[in-house]
Amino acid sequence: MRFVISFLIACCFATTSLCAQEHSVYFDSNAFLLNETQKATLISLFSSEEEVKITIAVEGFCDDIGSDESNQILSQKRAYEVTNFLQNELHLEVSNSIGKGEISLPENTLNADEIRKNNRVVKIRFSKEIVEFKVDSAQKKPTQTNYKTFSDELKKGDRIIVNNLIFMGSLTYFQSPEEAEAELEKIITYLKTHPATKIEIQGHVCCISNSFKDAYDRNSRKNNLSETRAQKIYDYFIEKGIAANRMTHKGYGRQFPIPGGEEHDNKRVEILIVED
Numbered sequence: 001m002r003f004v005i006s007f008l009i010a011c012c013f014a015t016t017s018l019c020a021q022e023h024s025v026y027f028d029s030n031a032f033l034l035n036e037t038q039k040a041t042l043i044s045l046f047s048s049e050e051e052v053k054i055t056i057a058v059e060g061f062c063d064d065i066g067s068d069e070s071n072q073i074l075s076q077k078r079a080y081e082v083t084n085f086l087q088n089e090l091h092l093e094v095s096n097s098i099g100k101g102e103i104s105l106p107e108n109t110l111n112a113d114e115i116r117k118n119n120r121v122v123k124i125r126f127s128k129e130i131v132e133f134k135v136d137s138a139q140k141k142p143t144q145t146n147y148k149t150f151s152d153e154l155k156k157g158d159r160i161i162v163n164n165l166i167f168m169g170s171l172t173y174f175q176s177p178e179e180a181e182a183e184l185e186k187i188i189t190y191l192k193t194h195p196a197t198k199i200e201i202q203g204h205v206c207c208i209s210n211s212f213k214d215a216y217d218r219n220s221r222k223n224n225l226s227e228t229r230a231q232k233i234y235d236y237f238i239e240k241g242i243a244a245n246r247m248t249h250k251g252y253g254r255q256f257p258i259p260g261g262e263e264h265d266n267k268r269v270e271i272l273i274v275e276d
Contacts, residue, residue: 020126023124024124026118026120031120042085043168043175046090054127055095056086057094057096057097057126058124058125059097059100059122060079060082060099061101061119061122062120063102063116064102073099074099076098079097081122090168102119154190157272159271160270161270162184162187165269167267170216170217170225187271192241196275197246198274199272200249200274201237201250202230202271202272203228203229203230203231203251204255205226205266205267206266206267207254207264229251230249230251
């Protein structure tokens, strides 16, 4: 038998505004591959579930050293590298991607070498809809829920927040797979040493208005992000040898925000012990 989850009843509403932005990715001379720092910056830039990206355009440039032909090719490689990362790794749609060749400098330009560094660039121009959520502060906040850990003696009805599962925005991919898998291994170890335990894997999201049941998943192209994240954990446990009849998974959207918690904390995965 499952216990009843207490939850915060709050008055939430959202305001939206359209915002155009630009982000520049700089390259060394003759280079076009993204390094790990640049990739991490792009992940951070496009990982907010509070924002809905509208359009993305990518333009690659070179300095004026070398032939026009070689610079055109290099600028296209830079644009393609960034576009490929956005599309294949972050599952974003890029409406336009182009290499625009070199940025020329007038003769006898002062500080030409420093200026050329800024001309070895890919410019990402994007418009996004910023969704700002507010909670009625007049609402009474219930007592903070007491979560358990897998080092505790667990019983039916206990809940555990799975730590270090930091997802990329609007995706089921982890920002740090090694940390996430280390955390999940703790749960697998517990389940293997407690073969009678059955669980429900619960997905939750933050920062969506009451007009949506769930957040948008860029992979499924549906508003089912909390469900697909819960299923990802379920599938991982299956791969690691946990029997399917010991687990269920469900997405709860933003139905059950953490009592008294910050809005961002509602983006989480919880484990409910349904049988010990």
